[in-house]
Amino acid sequence: MLEVGAIWAFTSTTMASLMFFWSMYKQFVPYQVRNYLEKTLKKYLDKFFGTTSNFVCIKFPEYTGEGLSKSRAYDDIRNYLSSRSTARAKRLKAKESINSKSLVLCLDDKEAVVDVFQGVKVVWSLFVEDKENQSVSKVGRYLTLSFDNHHREMITETYIDHVLREGKEIALKNRERKLYTNNSRLDYISMRDGRWSSVPFTHPATFETLAMDLDKKEDIKKDLIKFTKGKDYYRKVAKPWKRGYLLYGPPGTGKSTMISAMANFLEYDVYDLELTTVKDNAELKKLILDTKGKSIVVIEDIDCSLDLTEHRKKKKEDDEDEEEKKEAENLKRQRAQKESNVTLSGLLNAIDGLWSACSDEKIIVFTTNFVDNLDPALIRRGRMDYHIEMSYCRFEAFKVLAKNYLENESHDLYGEIGRLLEEVDVSPADVAENLMPKSDEDDADICLRRLVKSLEEEKKKKAEREARMKKKKAEKKEKKEIQKKVNGAEENGKKI
């Protein structure tokens, strides 16, 4: 047996010799030769361990194909790993992306992170490609997934799918949402722009701040949730995964606000389709085809956009305001028609025919002030599945507005305001304007008194309007009766 002293002596001499050789090697062997030797050694070691060890390694390069396009799988995996890395990796890299709403922390080069799936440990590592494998303009990276060969089937059949799916979802959540608007034909031809241009969607409206009947609001939220979870259901009943909402009601009742609240609730993009700048039906189809999933396609004031009405002449002779409104609306429509050749059937086809062909999970919303003017074909269930009436402000809606604008939940004036809101029809937009403090001195009391005053004025105006109408009606009736008498007298005169 060797003595302890002898072992120590042997080890220290060996270490000293190794260190001596290492420093000589570093000092006298040129960098290029060293690099070559190290790479060759690594290759042999990799080969040796690859065949003898029980580990499998899968490589996912950043750029693939002949054109070296960015690999989607690589991006999805990096997104997936970013959530794991933030908690587990020692070295992270902060990335700023145009499509992302905030900084993204991800795995740094030459760093590894362990992930556990169904009790199985795997290791992800990120490497930079060797110089000779890089293209001139792109510094390529690759991710490797290493795992025990025993779990080969589970990893290749389940785990990788899981990673890609989660990565996609994370990307969707982190993305900066967009508000798109369609470019006019001239714009996208001359400026080589796409059919849609976009800005970040930042509208702050939410269902919490939306003033409307609470039960109705809950029903809408439930309907939206059911829709987003309905992928398999829609497939089962052989329906394209889309849903149409018709929002109708007087101006200022929150139709546009509701669209923003829906988009924020679902985290969808919004495509605001301006029909009057669409040249014809073919262009409309292409525009709809160019929209992505997880989005709301909106056509506002559908009745004014084009001549999509049934031309039913429902004359309300007694109501002069109604007549004026209809005339203004007709003028608007005629002007729009001059610029566009989109027809009702073109619109119906674009909505229905193409939904099945283009990406899934889409909502289409029409808004209108005059629901009676729309052609029934346009708003039938199946096209516009859910009809939502946005109505004048009543007490329940007022309470939401008071909370939003004044952070106030009770006041002596609430009783009076509730009564007045039952008697007069004012839009939430009008109520909101009264509730908004106009200076630093405006407290809740001042704002609520201002609202009461404006509601009382509205009540007075309403009474005057009704009196005027009543008088007009009575005059008409009187005229009719006089005419009847004159006609009667003439008939009698003829007989005599």
Ligand SMILES: Nc1ncnc2c1ncn2[C@@H]1O[C@H](COP(=O)(O)OP(=O)(O)OP(=O)(O)O)[C@@H](O)[C@H]1O
């Ligand atoms: N139901 C509501 N809840 C909260 N705020 C509302 C509501 N309705 C209107 N408002 C306020 O009034 C403003 C105008 O509302 P909005 O544009 O949504 O009305 P609209 O129904 O789309 O009107 P129009 O028919 O004229 O397009 C909004 O910016 C919002 O501040």
Ligand SMILES: [Mg+2]
């Ligand atoms: Mg609107």
